[in-house]
Amino acid sequence: MSYTLITGASTGIGEEFAREFARRGSDMVLVARSESRLRALGAELSPSGSPDIHICVEDLGDPESPGRIYEYCARKALRVELMVNCAGFGFAGDYASMPLDELQEMVQVNTAAMALLVRFFIPDMVAQKKGGIINISSVSGFQGVPFLGLYAATKSFIITLSESLHEELNDKGIKVVVVCPGYIETGFHTRARQYPEHSILPVSHPSVVVRAAIKGLLKNRLHVFPTVLDFLLVFLQRFLPKTIILKTAAFLAPLKYNGSVQEG
Ligand SMILES: NC(=O)c1ccc[n+]([C@@H]2O[C@H](COP(=O)([O-])OP(=O)(O)OC[C@H]3O[C@@H](n4cnc5c(N)ncnc54)[C@H](OP(=O)(O)O)[C@@H]3O)[C@@H](O)[C@H]2O)c1
Secondary structure (H helix, E strand, O other), X not given: OEEEEEEOXXXXXXXXXXXHHHXXXXXXXXXXXXXXXXXXXXXXXXXXXXXXXXXXXOOOOOOOHXXXXXXXXXXXXXXXXXXXXXXXXXXXXXXXXXXXXXXXXXXXXXXXXXXXXXXXXXXXHHHHOXXXXXXXXXXXXXXXXXXXXXXXXXXXXXXXXXXXXHXXXXXXXEEEEEEOOOOEOOOHHHHHOEOHHHOOOOOEOHHHHHHHHHXXXXXXXXXXXXXXXXXXXXXXXXXXXXHHHHHHHHHHOOEOOXXXXXXX
């Protein structure tokens, strides 16, 4: 049997992936820290035990966790044919005063854990000559974003690694897509201290991301932009100087800490 492994499956976009793959009858391994949420979701999506859903509680901020997730699947003989790397978080504010533990955790969760998980699981996909990887990045990965710089940099990392792997694994039967959404309605923004409701950009439902990602994977697209606006925000950069792009990025990402939105 083959499984779909989803990180960040407890809430938001990852949870929506789990719901969609359950509708499609996919067996799954759901990963996040919130054990009770994962267990409740697993019970809801598989009341009769089909599809087969496994809960793997891990903190991806721990550098050893990707190895443990791989061992968990190997021990239970769960052959992972599709990975959805969705776990991630943002943190807005002056870089000069960013808490060091937030900085380290973000680099670990958003970049290193994803890179390690992919490294652990692709040899088995290569051996099977079959597999898929969906990496969740963001439109913010295509340029710097003042006051959200480290997050934007982690999303650039995901784009660059995904692009390389797309080409490297293409003739080995493995599809790699990188999904680049704009604002999505999840708990992400509260955690990140962002205010999408103050932006002129629309906020989409997580299902928009999931539908676009699955369609993109089936068509083996490299970049997936869930909405036309997401595509345009990146495409139009070709015609603009970088300084204008950076000022626009700051304008489109109103934060509590850049003076563009009053607290409270
Ligand atoms: N929402 C947006 O506007 C937006 C736009 C573009 C891209 N994205 C990207 O979409 C992805 C999903 O975000 P979301 O919007 O769905 O936000 P979310 O609802 O806050 O979900 C984040 C998920 O990541 C998991 N996670 C966070 N830290 C973790 C850790 N240390 N170990 C294991 N799991 C961890 C969370 O689970 P636990 O807390 O249970 O561990 C949760 O399941 C992120 O990579 C984000 O960068 C979001």
